[in-house]
Amino acid sequence: MIKIGLIKEEKVPQDNRVALTPDQCKWLLNNRNNIAFFVQPSEIRCFKDEEYARAGAIITDDMQQCDILLGIKEVPVDSLIENKTYLFFSHTKKKQPHNRKLLQTILKKNITLVDYECLEHEDGQRIIGFGFFAGIVGAHNGIMAYGKRTGLFHLERVYKQRNFKELIHTYFGLRLPNIKVVVTGSGRVAHGLVEVMNLMGIHEVEPEDYLVRRFSYPVYTQLKGSSLYEHEITGKYSREDFHKDPQNYLCRFLPYASQTDVLLNGVYWEEGIPPLFSPSDIQRDDFIIQTIADVSDDPYGSVPINICSQTIEDPVYGISRTTLEKTPPYQPGSIDIMAVGNLPNELPRDASRYFGEQLIKYILDDLLKASPSPTLQRATIAVNGQLGPYFTYLQDYAEES
Numbered sequence: 484m485i486k487i488g489l490i491k492e493e494k495v496p497q498d499n500r501v502a503l504t505p506d507q508c509k510w511l512l513n514n515r516n517n518i519a520f521f522v523q524p525s526e527i528r529c530f531k532d533e534e535y536a537r538a539g540a541i542i543t544d545d546m547q548q549c550d551i552l553l554g555i556k557e558v559p560v561d562s563l564i565e566n567k568t569y570l571f572f573s574h575t576k577k578k579q580p581h582n583r584k585l586l587q588t589i590l591k592k593n594i595t596l597v598d599y600e601c602l603e604h605e606d607g608q609r610i611i612g613f614g615f616f617a618g619i620v621g622a623h624n625g626i627m628a629y630g631k632r633t634g635l636f637h638l639e640r641v642y643k644q645r646n647f648k649e650l651i652h653t654y655f656g657l658r659l660p661n662i663k664v665v666v667t668g669s670g671r672v673a674h675g676l677v678e679v680m681n682l683m684g685i686h687e688v689e690p691e692d693y694l695v696r697r698f699s700y701p702v703y704t705q706l707k708g709s710s711l712y713e714h715e716i717t718g719k720y721s722r723e724d725f726h727k728d729p730q731n732y733l734c735r736f737l738p739y740a741s742q743t744d745v746l747l748n749g750v751y752w753e754e755g756i757p758p759l760f761s762p763s764d765i766q767r768d769d770f771i772i773q774t775i776a777d778v779s780d781d782p783y784g785s786v787p788i789n790i791c792s793q794t795i796e797d798p799v800y801g802i803s804r805t806t807l808e809k810t811p812p813y814q815p816g817s818i819d820i821m822a823v824g825n826l827p828n829e830l831p832r833d834a835s836r837y838f839g840e841q842l843i844k845y846i847l848d849d850l851l852k853a854s855p856s857p858t859l860q861r862a863t864i865a866v867n868g869q870l871g872p873y874f875t876y877l878q879d880y881a882e883e884s
């Protein structure tokens with residue numbers, strides 16, 4: 484019997500998502516042999532304890548008996564149970580300073596850690612994540628913020644809707660002005676952004692048309708890697724080479740800034756990847772973007788004027804076009820930035836269902852096997868208290884200073 488525990492989320496700010504929904508637990512109990520679910524009670528989880536009990540799970544605070552523990556966000560070091568196998572987003576693979584102690588404790592407690600973020604198909608595409616619903620919520624919030632700044636239309640907050648279906652209903656009858664929107668990126672976040680564009684009835688146009696025309700209806704264009712970046716010498720874009728040596732590329736975004744009302748940013752970013760523009764560009768007269776939803780949300784990253792993340796309660800702030808300093812939102816002379824690191828928490832039940840579906844489809848059967856699959860091995864940051872073979876580069880970070 485493999486005992487799977489769904490742990491309660493303890494990180495602050497609170498996270499209400501979960502790796503498997505009650506329906507998914509029920510389905511697994513009916514369709515897999517020798518499996519049991521133990522659920523740690525939680526006041527904040529988006530599904531009630533009773534829903535899990537009705538699905539056939541055992542509700543208990545004691546996770547000692549479980550073989551595999553599934554969480555979402557970083558587990559507080561004091562709550563980590565020795566000798567267990569955990570799956571959660573540890574945010575340690577880039578040596579994030581704030582999670583150094585977490586990895587050190589995982590090693591000390593002889594824990595095996597599989598990080599969801601490192602689960603990849605053979606071609607390097609991520610297998611599971613919450614990006615799609617981050618894109619959904621981010622696009623909504625970006626357009627909502629533009630409506631608030633201009634007073635031209637009103638959108639309600641996403642978290643006030645019960646689910647995605649209800650959110651879609653709020654778009655019926657929505658009449659948007661003739662805005663021009665750029666969507667950047669090509670991953671899960673970008674898919675969510677584009678989904679909302681289509682649901683809101685914003686028409687897609689090609690980048691070339693977008694740059695030279697004004698339209699009598701709202702439009703968006705999607706800029707993927709090949710439209711955004713070019714090699715500084717060859718002027719060409721090669722995805723593989725860009726991923727390897729992004730510092731050799733220039734970003735071609737700036738011309739779009741003089742044609743765009745709202746930027747919805749969903750690009751992948753890390754040190755070395757050129758930003759979409761430089762902070763001083765926003766002082767140019769032809770930089771007309773008024774609202775930026777930075778769903779990627781890397782402060783000082785691809786959107787260099789995103790200087791801090793906000794919260795779901797208060798998602799938008801301004802950046803002054805003259806001083807480049809933070810201002811309250813919706814001020815004349817400022818650009819509004821919507822930047823929140825846990826956007827899927829506004830639609831937690833849908834986001835959890837989507838996450839669980841991918842977990843079941845691609846990972847769960849591997850987890851139930853006696854020896855780990857190559858996919859799992861490549862995502863195992865720690866094995867019984869040692870760094871996994873793909874993560875030995877974390878040695879200095881994992882050592883106690």
Ligand SMILES: NC(=O)c1ccc[n+]([C@@H]2O[C@H](COP(=O)([O-])OP(=O)(O)OC[C@H]3O[C@@H](n4cnc5c(N)ncnc54)[C@H](O)[C@@H]3O)[C@@H](O)[C@H]2O)c1
Pocket residue numbers: 608609612613614615617668669670671672673725726727729749750751752777778779780823824825826827
């Ligand atoms: N604000 C939030 O709540 C929230 C939630 C989820 C994700 N995100 C962030 O949004 C961003 C995009 O996430 P996603 O879910 O779309 O990711 P994804 O993995 O689905 O897609 C990432 C895209 O970036 C490309 N890519 C991968 N590695 C790259 C590299 N080394 N260099 C350049 N490009 C690379 C991939 O080809 C892919 O098209 C990430 O930075 C993620 O952390 C934010």
